[in-house]
Amino acid sequence: MRAFVSRDMASVGLGADEVAAALIAAGVEVVRTGSRGLFRIEPLVEIETPDGRVGCGPVAADEVAAVIDGTHRNRIGDVAKLPFFASQQRFTFARCGIVDPLSLADYAAHGGWIGLDRARRAPPAEVVAMVRESGLRGRGGAGFSTGIKWQTALDAPGDAKFIVCNADEGDSGTFADRMLMEGDPFCLIEGMAIAGHAVGAARGYVYIRSEYPFAIETMRAAIALAAERIAPFALEVRVGAGAYVCGEETALLDSIEGKRGQVRAKPPLPAIAGLFGKPTVINNVLTLAAVPFILANGAEAYAAIGFGRSRGTMPVQLAGNVRNGGLYEIGFGVTLGELVDDVGGGTESGRPVRAVQVGGPLGAYFPASMFDLPFDYEAFAAAGGLIGHAGVTVFDDGVDMMRMARFAMEFCAAESCGKCTPCRIGSTRGVETLDRIIAGDRPDENVALLRDLCDTMRHGSLCALGGFTPFPVLSALDHFGEDFGAADIAGPVE
Amino acid sequence: MKTEDPRIGRVRALAAAYHAPDGLLPLLHDVQAAFGHIDDIFVPAIAEALNLSRAEVHGVITFYHDFRRVPAGRHVVRLCRAEACQARGARAIEAAAVERLGVAMGATRADGAVTLEPVYCLGMCATGPNALVDGVPVSRIDGARLDRLAAEILA
Numbered sequence A: 001m002r003a004f005v006s007r008d009m010a011s012v013g014l015g016a017d018e019v020a021a022a023l024i025a026a027g028v029e030v031v032r033t034g035s036r037g038l039f040r041i042e043p044l045v046e047i048e049t050p051d052g053r054v055g056c057g058p059v060a061a062d063e064v065a066a067v068i069d070g071t072h073r074n075r076i077g078d079v080a081k082l083p084f085f086a087s088q089q090r091f092t093f094a095r096c097g098i099v100d101p102l103s104l105a106d107y108a109a110h111g112g113w114i115g116l117d118r119a120r121r122a123p124p125a126e127v128v129a130m131v132r133e134s135g136l137r138g139r140g141g142a143g144f145s146t147g148i149k150w151q152t153a154l155d156a157p158g159d160a161k162f163i164v165c166n167a168d169e170g171d172s173g174t175f176a177d178r179m180l181m182e183g184d185p186f187c188l189i190e191g192m193a194i195a196g197h198a199v200g201a202a203r204g205y206v207y208i209r210s211e212y213p214f215a216i217e218t219m220r221a222a223i224a225l226a227a228e229r230i231a232p233f234a235l236e237v238r239v240g241a242g243a244y245v246c247g248e249e250t251a252l253l254d255s256i257e258g259k260r261g262q263v264r265a266k267p268p269l270p271a272i273a274g275l276f277g278k279p280t281v282i283n284n285v286l287t288l289a290a291v292p293f294i295l296a297n298g299a300e301a302y303a304a305i306g307f308g309r310s311r312g313t314m315p316v317q318l319a320g321n322v323r324n325g326g327l328y329e330i331g332f333g334v335t336l337g338e339l340v341d342d343v344g345g346g347t348e349s350g351r352p353v354r355a356v357q358v359g360g361p362l363g364a365y366f367p368a369s370m371f372d373l374p375f376d377y378e379a380f381a382a383a384g385g386l387i388g389h390a391g392v393t394v395f396d397d398g399v400d401m402m403r404m405a406r407f408a409m410e411f412c413a414a415e416s417c418g419k420c421t422p423c424r425i426g427s428t429r430g431v432e433t434l435d436r437i438i439a440g441d442r443p444d445e446n447v448a449l450l451r452d453l454c455d456t457m458r459h460g461s462l463c464a465l466g467g468f469t470p471f472p473v474l475s476a477l478d479h480f481g482e483d484f485g486a487a488d489i490a491g492p493v494e
Numbered sequence B: 001m002k003t004e005d006p007r008i009g010r011v012r013a014l015a016a017a018y019h020a021p022d023g024l025l026p027l028l029h030d031v032q033a034a035f036g037h038i039d040d041i042f043v044p045a046i047a048e049a050l051n052l053s054r055a056e057v058h059g060v061i062t063f064y065h066d067f068r069r070v071p072a073g074r075h076v077v078r079l080c081r082a083e084a085c086q087a088r089g090a091r092a093i094e095a096a097a098v099e100r101l102g103v104a105m106g107a108t109r110a111d112g113a114v115t116l117e118p119v120y121c122l123g124m125c126a127t128g129p130n131a132l133v134d135g136v137p138v139s140r141i142d143g144a145r146l147d148r149l150a151a152e153i154l155a
């Protein structure tokens, strides 16, 4: 008997290792996979049968006998038929949770390397054109056209060029990069090799945050296994050291070079003078991992899905206090309410949804009254927020939004790279000002001061850490102003 | 002359794998993995090996939250404080962890049993509150789970 059990970090956090060990002790052959992406059913065990895989989950280690004899109380059947999965459009995450992440045979059997082989038969300019026509935009947050970025690097003169994958994924509420690296690492490797061919780069780096030990291990192993397949392109993993700002692309480059991760002034663009001063394409994990699909299936197949200028799919991450938390890949245009209520199933606590933060610590908080917002870069910008890396963090009515505004300022102060005053000093002033509001000290006056401070940070910061921290703060003020009255109105800190 | 701390020779041996300034972060990770922290007395050897100034090396060590200049406790609990875990009760769990482990956030217990550190997201944001306990992920931490963890750690 063969069973599939995820070794995704979040599944392991829920006990998947113990379940796998119990299955092995019971004589079952266990294949460790990535996670399918619905954490309510993890640890998930899927048993191979002539009619396909039969899932049970969640499963505890002392329940494996019931899984084996088919009587487990959480028997699901075909996991792919659950509405959570059946309604997705999995372009990037097609293999994740299904294949053995480190099996080259599995990868090839599930459509791997078609994109790279096709790319290598075409001139670089043609590959760049395909990526541009797909409409793919950077999934790291800024939403910049990937095709235009690659074109700039292709056109830049240079004896050496680099591909850098931004796997710093520091935003709370996001885990898609991690899941892909753990569950389908060859997909990212293939995307990077395609990028190398497209712009003329022979070397690449994957910069992974240190908080992701499983992803680091899996990527290193996968790179070693795929080295021959992607040669002469060569890849290396670099590990971050716990600095959120190193997710900013120029700080990340400085970090790879062995320096403090401080933001560089632009220009020059990294595509012209990036790593070690050479033309460098720096893209997010999800951006690069979308590329094999585009090459294999054509730019039109990708661009056919989406909304407005946001083309293709987005691996949305449902996080926080949400019943069906996990990874949900879907074409742009789905509304925030569909994601939170229909897909997410509302809060896990069963209490009403009060606020949803989209796009990590620099993203705005939205109330349920704005749930008709379509998932689209432009629509979110117009609503005073951002999609960012598509983390959707749900809070129930127990949340104190004044506390969350304070946290945003505190986080900015802790993670500021220190290069510019509005961010470095402004965030500390922001914490102090919020502390006065929390203490009930002249709330009206101090709220006005806080808004001024946000304005200064918004317009005077070099990068989005200082520049966008006002999004969570101002949205909390604008949509949840009732929390900013006086301390006794806001209630005690939980 | 004072004899050299024998660890410095081991730092030099680790540094032999790296030749250029961009080897600094990987080397610092190696040193911390080997000794549990990056002692100030290692800095000259690291600087020399990579052809950097001591000030540059010191600047990098102090910039990154991961690098410690003093030893950690026998166990390290890195508890997530970021938004998605807060949405699932992480603030209360943090207060309880401080109490049950007998150590302030960001500090090491006087008897060296445990270090409690904040971490801002572990990428397990649908199943918080989360922690890495000696590198092992632990999710859905509630009072009972915390009690078991504390008992194991303080045993």
Ligand SMILES: Cc1cc2nc3c(=O)[nH]c(=O)nc-3n(C[C@H](O)[C@H](O)[C@H](O)COP(=O)(O)O)c2cc1C
Residues within 6 Å of the ligand: A137, A138, A139, A140, A141, A142, A143, A144, A166, A167, A168, A169, A170, A171, A244, A245, A246, A247, A248, A249, A250, A282, A283, A284, A285, A287, A288, A463, A464, A465
């Ligand atoms: C403070 C800060 C943190 C960031 N963190 C990340 C990150 O963790 N991952 C990421 O891909 N982009 C991050 N970005 C965005 C990058 O600067 C950059 O836009 C991105 O890597 C470009 O790749 P893309 O075009 O594929 O999105 C961050 C930006 C800022 C200002």
Ligand code: SF4
Residues within 6 Å of the ligand: A245, A263, A415, A416, A417, A418, A419, A420, A421, A423, A424, A461, A462, A463, A464, A465, A466, A467
């Ligand atoms: S805004 Fe903050 S993080 Fe960004 S460059 Fe300025 S000081 Fe550094």
Ligand code: FES
Residues within 6 Å of the ligand: A172, A173, A174, B080, B081, B082, B083, B084, B085, B086, B120, B121, B122, B123, B124, B125, B128, B130
């Ligand atoms: S916010 Fe705690 S794991 Fe992401």
